[in-house]
Amino acid sequence: MQAGKITLVLGLCTGLAACGSTTGEQVAFGAGAGAIGSVLLNGNPLTGAAVGVASNLIYCNEKPRNC
Template identity: 45%
Template structure:
């Protein structure tokens, strides 16, 4: 039972982080928010935190540069 609660908590955390990843008015904010979301997702899924931060920062910046109306 404890394992299923842990999975639910991780899914909830991941969902919250994904919602934050689309924020940021400047490139710096987009990188920081993406890195935080990526690192948090890595923690939630037992992944490498540094890799998650790098991937999250790059993905959020790329998304926001491609879809500027969605991020500002």
């Protein structure tokens, strides 16, 4: 059951994080997705938000057509 929950959360976070036209939107969406994902996995929401922001900014800089 834990593996299914993790897979679902990662899928949702991936969908949410890959959004935003501006840097501000990318930061907001990444932080939200990371924080929600970490809360659902019983982690630290602040750490999750930081990881979400970083990953979304990197993703959107590497693949701008997808953002």
